[in-house]
Amino acid sequence: MRVANCQGAGCTDADGDGLVDAWEESALERMRPFVTFDEGEPMIANKQDVLASIGRVAPFGQNHVVVNIVLLYTRDYGAQNPICFSASEHPGDVEHVAIDLEITGKGTAIVRTLFTTGHEGTEDDQSRRWKGADFRTLKFPTDPATSEPRWQVFASRSKHATYATKQQCESASFKSFLHDFCLDETCAPDDVSHPSVSRASRRSRTPERPRIISSTISRTIGFAGEHVWGDQRSAAA
Numbered sequence: 725m726r727v728a729n730c731q732g733a734g735c736t737d738a739d740g741d742g743l744v745d746a747w748e749e750s751a752l753e754r755m756r757p758f759v760t761f762d763e764g765e766p767m768i769a770n771k772q773d774v775l776a777s778i779g780r781v782a783p784f785g786q787n788h789v790v791v792n793i794v795l796l797y798t799r800d801y802g803a804q805n806p807i808c809f810s811a812s813e814h815p816g817d818v819e820h821v822a823i824d825l826e827i828t829g830k831g832t833a834i835v836r837t838l839f840t841t842g843h844e845g846t847e848d849d850q851s852r853r854w855k856g857a858d859f860r861t862l863k864f865p866t867d868p869a870t871s872e873p874r875w876q877v878f879a880s881r882s883k884h885a886t887y888a889t890k891q892q893c894e895s896a897s898f899k900s901f902l903h904d905f906c907l908d909e910t911c912a913p914d915d916v917s918h919p920s921v922s923r924a925s926r927r928s929r930t931p932e933r934p935r936i937i938s939s940t941i942s943r944t945i946g947f948a949g950e951h952v953w954g955d956q957r958s959a960a961a
Contacts, residue, residue, distance in 0.1 A: 757877045774798055777793050787828075794818060805906045852892070863876040893910070
């Protein structure tokens, strides 16, 4: 895992963080979650809209590594309650999950904490850390492509707030009566015969040190004309 303990041609550390790049790639590949959608998710019908993710693996402390994964959507479709006329709809939508790994050997690690957030940084922030006994309530279905377990998270319909369980999503409570009325969080494919088709997992990786790669990454993962790095502040949270 660490460059200091690595020998041979596979010890490249292009981002200079002390971790072997190949190990970081392996961690990203195994830690990126399935994102599960409600059967009414508008993105499913709007084929021009896409979901992608970018990830960063970073060491902290003596024996821990954090895997940060940013989930990117081309659009936030606004309030789910039709009476609210899709209030707060806007282009672009960014969500976030993170995994704390404790290193237990030269390359092996144990997941100690999982983190999900929805409506991050607002008065309705649904952020939560999951650890220990909490893991019994989470889902880790088998990925058919790898035959390995993959963490499953749930995106709220239209708004894409990220929850670790369906129950957490559908019991979400908001600060104001107006938000509670308009944000009707629902997260799972309840009325479909094959719910597995509502899961998605796609990723790309950006380096830890920003470089002029925005047009390449944006084009590769389906965000043509958008920029990964920039100084412009988003007009909508």
